[in-house]
Amino acid sequence: MKHLVLVLNCGSSSIKFAVINPSTGELSLSGLIQRIGSANANIRYKLGDQVTERELPDIDYQGSMGLITEIINTSRGITESLLAVGHRVVHGGEQFTTSAVIGEQVLREIRHCITLAPLHNPANITGIEEATAAFPNLPQIAVFDTAFHQTMPETAYIYPIPYELYQDHRIRRYGFHGTSHRFVSKAAATLLGKDLHHCAMVTAHLGNGCSTAAILNGKSMDTSMGLTPLEGLVMGTRSGDVDPGLYQYLAEHLDYTATDIATLLNKKSGMLGLSGIDSDLRPIETQAEKGDRRCKLALEIFCYRLAKYIASYLAPLGRLDALVFTGGIGENSRVIRKGTLQWLSALGFTVDQERNQTNGKHSNGIITTESSTIAMVVPTNEELMIAQDAAALVT
Numbered sequence: 001m002k003h004l005v006l007v008l009n010c011g012s013s014s015i016k017f018a019v020i021n022p023s024t025g026e027l028s029l030s031g032l033i034q035r036i037g038s039a040n041a042n043i044r045y046k047l048g049d050q051v052t053e054r055e056l057p058d059i060d061y062q063g064s065m066g067l068i069t070e071i072i073n074t075s076r077g078i079t080e081s082l083l084a085v086g087h088r089v090v091h092g093g094e095q096f097t098t099s100a101v102i103g104e105q106v107l108r109e110i111r112h113c114i115t116l117a118p119l120h121n122p123a124n125i126t127g128i129e130e131a132t133a134a135f136p137n138l139p140q141i142a143v144f145d146t147a148f149h150q151t152m153p154e155t156a157y158i159y160p161i162p163y164e165l166y167q168d169h170r171i172r173r174y175g176f177h178g179t180s181h182r183f184v185s186k187a188a189a190t191l192l193g194k195d196l197h198h199c200a201m202v203t204a205h206l207g208n209g210c211s212t213a214a215i216l217n218g219k220s221m222d223t224s225m226g227l228t229p230l231e232g233l234v235m236g237t238r239s240g241d242v243d244p245g246l247y248q249y250l251a252e253h254l255d256y257t258a259t260d261i262a263t264l265l266n267k268k269s270g271m272l273g274l275s276g277i278d279s280d281l282r283p284i285e286t287q288a289e290k291g292d293r294r295c296k297l298a299l300e301i302f303c304y305r306l307a308k309y310i311a312s313y314l315a316p317l318g319r320l321d322a323l324v325f326t327g328g329i330g331e332n333s334r335v336i337r338k339g340t341l342q343w344l345s346a347l348g349f350t351v352d353q354e355r356n357q358t359n360g361k362h363s364n365g366i367i368t369t370e371s372s373t374i375a376m377v378v379p380t381n382e383e384l385m386i387a388q389d390a391a392a393l394v395t
C-alpha cells in the first residue's frame with residue numbers, strides 16, 4: 001500500500017530529506033547532505049536503526065539528488081510505498097494560501113517569487129525539478145513557509161510606506177516559518193484538549209531563525225518576520241528590527257554598500273554580533289553563566305525583544321489562552337523561556353521552575369502551573385506537517 005511521503009527541504013548548499021508515514025509520524029529514513037559543491041561535503045542518514053555517514057567531496061546538486069534516490073531505491077519497502085514527494089518551498093508570495101500540487105502553472109508561480117526569496121526559491125525549484133526527474137510517477141507537492149500567514153489582515157501586512165510599492169511591486173509583510181507555527185498551534189490545542197478554532201495563541205519558533213505568530217482560532221493574524229526573514233526578533237546572526245535610518249548612517253558615515261549592510265544585518269548581527277563569540281545559544285549560555293558581560297547582555301536583549309512581541313499580540317488576539325515555545329531554543333533553553341516570561345508577569349505568567357527545567361516533559365508541555373495564562377513547550381515537526389499536507393492533497 002502506498003502510504004509514505006518523501007519530504008525534501010532543499011537549501012542552497014544542503015538537502016534535508018526524510019521518508020515519513022504521515023499518519024503515525026514514523027520515519028523510515030532521514031538524513032542531510034551538507035556543504036554541497038564544496039570539498040568537505042558529506043551525507044549523514046538514518047535508515048531504520050542504522051546511521052551512515054560519508055564524505056562526498058565536490059558532489060553537486062544533481063549528484064546529491066541522485067544519491068538520495070539511490071538510497072531510497074535500494075532500501076527495501078520504500079519505493080513501492082511512496083505516495084508523494086513533499087517539498088518545503090520558502091516563498092509562495094500572495095499566490096499560495098495553502099499547499100499545492102506542483103504542475104507547470106504552480107512551478108511558474110514559484111519562479112515568479114524568486115525576486116522575493118532570491119536565496120531560497122531557486123534551490124527549492126532545483127529540488128522540485130530533480131525530484132520530478134527521479135520520481136516521475138509521483139505527485140510533487142509544495143508546502144510554503146509563507147502560506148499560513150496569508151490570513152493576516154491588511155492592517156498587519158501593509159508597511160507604512162507609499163501604498164504604490166505594495167500595489168506595483170507586492171512589497172508587504174509575508175512572514176515565514178508558517179509550517180512550524182501551524183504544526184505547533186494544532187499540537188498545542190490537542191495537548192490542551194481545546195478546539196483550535198476557539199483558541200487565542202502566540203507561538204514562538206526560536207531556532208537559528210526566530211519568529212512569533214499571533215494565532216486566533218487557527219488563523220495567523222500577525223507574525224514578526226516581514227518581507228524577508230530579517231524583520232522581527234533577535235536571531236542567531238540576524239539583527240531583527242533596527243531603525244531603517246541605520247542604513248543611511250552606515251552608508252554615509254562608514255562607507256557601507258547595500259551588500260555590506262545586508263551581510264552585516266543577516267550574517268554578523270543577532271546573538272553573534274552581540275556576544276562576539278557565537279551564533280549558537282549554547283556557548284553563549286555557558287559564557288553568561290561564567291559572568292561574560294556581553295553574553296549576558298545578548299540573552300537579556302533576546303528575551304526582552306521577544307517578550308515585547310508577545311505582549312503586543314494582545315492587540316490582534318484580545319486575550320491569550322496559551323504561549324507556545326518551539327524550535328531548538330524554544331524547546332531546550334530554560335534560560336530563554338524563564339527570561340522571557342519574567343517580562344510578562346502582567347499577562348499572568350508564573351514559571352514553574354521544575355517543569356521549565358525539564359522542558360515541560362511529562363506535563364503536556366506546560367511550564368506554568370500557578371499561572372493564569374499557560375506557557376508550554378511543543379516540539380515542532382515541519383517534516384511531518386509537509387508529509388500530512390502532501391498526503392491530504394493526493395488522497
Ligand code: ADP
Nearest residue numbers: 206207208209279280281282327328329332333
Ligand atoms: P534551525 O533554525 O536551523 O532549524 P534549530 O531549531 O535546530 O535551528 O535551533 C538551533 C538553536 O537551538 C541554536 O541556537 C542552538 O544553540 C539552540 N539549542 C539547541 N539545543 C539547545 C540546548 N540544549 N540549550 C540551549 N539552546 C539549544
